[in-house]
Amino acid sequence: MPDLLVEHHGVHVLVCGADGASIGSVQDALDQLVGAAYEGAELVAVPAGRFDDSFYDLSSGLAGEILQKFANYRLRLAVVGDISRHLLASSALPDLVREGNRGRDIWFVTDIDELTARLGKSTP
Secondary structure (H helix, E strand, C coil): CCCEEEEECCEEEEECCCCCCCECCHHHHHHHHHHHHCCCCCEEEEEHHHECHHHHCHHHCHHHHHHHHHHHCCCEEEEECCCHHHHHCCCCHHHHHHHHHHCCCEEEECCHHHHHHHHHHHCC
């Protein structure tokens, strides 16, 4: 599935395809996600499998750098899919997921339906 710009509850969402290139660096995120989002997206929904394993290893710093880029460009990020194996392998990642899901700028959701439901709850 190619990347697709859709609207859910008034929020323009770039839904990235699962078959896109792996995101293993900040430059990958800028090129593949942030650059594509400038077509009008407010939120970028990325399949969890697109991120290199180093994204989920918080000691690598990759997740922090990518999240900072999203903040700098005033974009929201949703990581979509099952990350349970990464959660089990990390003591810090569950905290990031919990804190991210409390806010509105980064969410970890199981599927697009969950993302759509969350957007419906978060819009005024």
